Amino acid sequence: MNLNRRQMLILLPAAAIAWKAVLAGTPEEATNYTMSDHWWGMLIDIPKCIGCGNCVRACQTENDVPDGYFRTWVERYHVSDWEMKNPQDIMTNPLTDPQVISPDGGKEGFPVDTDTSGKYFFVPKMCNACADSPCTQVCPVGATFVAPDGVVLVDQKYCLGCAYCVQACPYGCRYIHPAKRVADKCTLCYHRITKGLTTACCEACPTGARQLVDLKNPKDPIHAFLKTHTVQVLKPQMATGAKVLYNGLDGSVR
Amino acid sequence: MSVFKDAGHLFRFAGLFVLAFLIFLVVRHFVVPKSFGQYGHYRAAAMGEIAAHPAKFAGHETCEGCHSDVADKKSKGKHAHVNCEACHGALFQRLPVTDQPKPNLYERFVALFIPPPPPDPPLLRHAEDPTSVKPVLPDTTVLCARCHTASAAKPKGFPQVVPADHSSGMPCDTCHQPHSPGMDAAAAPDATVKAAGGAK
Numbered sequence: 478m479n480l481n482r483r484q485m486l487i488l489l490p491a492a493a494i495a496w497k498a499v500l501a502g503t504p505e506e507a508t509n510y511t512m513s514d515h516w517w518g519m520l521i522d523i524p525k526c527i528g529c530g531n532c533v534r535a536c537q538t539e540n541d542v543p544d545g546y547f548r549t550w551v552e553r554y555h556v557s558d559w560e561m562k563n564p565q566d567i568m569t570n571p572l573t574d575p576q577v578i579s580p581d582g583g584k585e586g587f588p589v590d591t592d593t594s595g596k597y598f599f600v601p602k603m604c605n606a607c608a609d610s611p612c613t614q615v616c617p618v619g620a621t622f623v624a625p626d627g628v629v630l631v632d633q634k635y636c637l638g639c640a641y642c643v644q645a646c647p648y649g650c651r652y653i654h655p656a657k658r659v660a661d662k663c664t665l666c667y668h669r670i671t672k673g674l675t676t677a678c679c680e681a682c683p684t685g686a687r688q689l690v691d692l693k694n695p696k697d698p699i700h701a702f703l704k705t706h707t708v709q710v711l712k713p714q715m716a717t718g719a720k721v722l723y724n725g726l727d728g729s730v731r
Numbered sequence: 732m733s734v735f736k737d738a739g740h741l742f743r744f745a746g747l748f749v750l751a752f753l754i755f756l757v758v759r760h761f762v763v764p765k766s767f768g769q770y771g772h773y774r775a776a777a778m779g780e781i782a783a784h785p786a787k788f789a790g791h792e793t794c795e796g797c798h799s800d801v802a803d804k805k806s807k808g809k810h811a812h813v814n815c816e817a818c819h820g821a822l823f824q825r826l827p828v829t830d831q832p833k834p835n836l837y838e839r840f841v842a843l844f845i846p847p848p849p850p851d852p853p854l855l856r857h858a859e860d861p862t863s864v865k866p867v868l869p870d871t872t873v874l875c876a877r878c879h880t881a882s883a884a885k886p887k888g889f890p891q892v893v894p895a896d897h898s899s900g901m902p903c904d905t906c907h908q909p910h911s912p913g914m915d916a917a918a919a920p921d922a923t924v925k926a927a928g929g930a931k
Contacts, residue, residue, distance in 0.1 A: 597884030
């Protein structure tokens with residue numbers, strides 16, 4: 478085959494474009510699910526939480542979370558009367574109050590409180606689905622990332638188990654899976670929400686204290702909720718862009 | 732051509748560079764996964780793999796497909812917003828592992844140092860095969876107490892009791908029907924069962 482210079486100049490870029498298309502491939506994605514149409518988060522309504530631990534148990538069942546490790550857990554706070562009257566003390570001695578307990582992640586409920594003074598409340602915790610997540614920024618191999626739909630995921634085939642991300646998460650939401658030896662965390666039930674189901678914790682919550690929200694969906698009830706309620710995220714000073722919104726969050730929650 | 736007269740060693744060296752670069756390109760082609768970098772500095776195919784996990788909680792819509800009678804009764808009572816699997820749990824059985832995907836070269840190499848975790852067994856759900864995956868009736872003494880045991884941390888309007896004082900150890904379903912737990916006959920159609928037990 479004889480090619481002159483002109484033909485060669487046309488053919489080479491064409492071949493390069495064709496080769497790129499061959500290399501690109503397509504990821505196996507769930508059908509009828511467009512990532513760019515969603516921006517997932519969670520609404521946690523503190524005044525509705527009764528601390529039953531249903532979400533913790535459901536999450537363990539759904540995601541095969543090993544005993545003693547948690548993708549979500551429930552904490553019980555106790556702010557004493559004395560502390561409410563002396564708010565300056567929390568500045569000078571932050572270890573005294575509030576008292577926080579989470580026996581076995583709240584999986585089997587909480588012990589009956591003996592001291593009835595002060596105020597008690599439950600705070601369910603989980604991956605905060607940060608838009609600017611510190612945990613994804615420290616990964617040396619690109620094994621954890623914020624997906625285009627706003628969920629922070631771990632590529633467990635790629636993860637080395639170095640645990641940098643476990644230290645980087647300001648909310649303590651990650652752990653190293655004892656059998657797989659890779660980082661594991663809440664995926665916001667990615668295998669469920671991509672199929673149109675809600676998360677296991679939301680499905681199991683008896684009071685509706687947890688609600689999966691899709692901030693990009695204009696029909697999602699979250700938009701009406703946000704018009705009439707003020708919500709807060711955990712550790713806003715860290716500028717993580719957390720998408721787990723807490724309604725009725727007490728100032729003492731850390 | 733006098734410029735290139737004594738430059739043969741430079742061309743050989745340049746040739747080595749070109750060769751090394753080509754080898755790098757070839758190795759890189761095989762080592763970097765195809766979908767890496769498609770959306771960012773990660774493997775885009777991982778999202779598909781995570782999304783392919785089997786779901787265990789079927790969702791209340793699935794339950795209501797068959798158990799419409801219970802759904803009707805529940806929708807009129809105080810537990811209307813409590814989903815089926817909140818109490819009954821996710822009903823599934825694990826099946827024995829049959830066919831395993833063949834490990835690739837990299838996975839076999841890693842397995843030399845780190846033993847691979849046990850594979851995820853396939854599932855059979857109650858919704859798929861209602862006869863072989865049988866639900867166990869929850870024990871109401873434990874189940875109801877999880878939510879309704881009195882605690883200062885619970886919302887004030889939430890119905891809560893001290894189980895020992897309230898029923899002295901009797902199962903809750905002696906008086907209350909879990910699907911529609913009110914004590915008045917209008918809220919609970921199964922008034923006959925209640926009348927049989929000692930209402931407190």
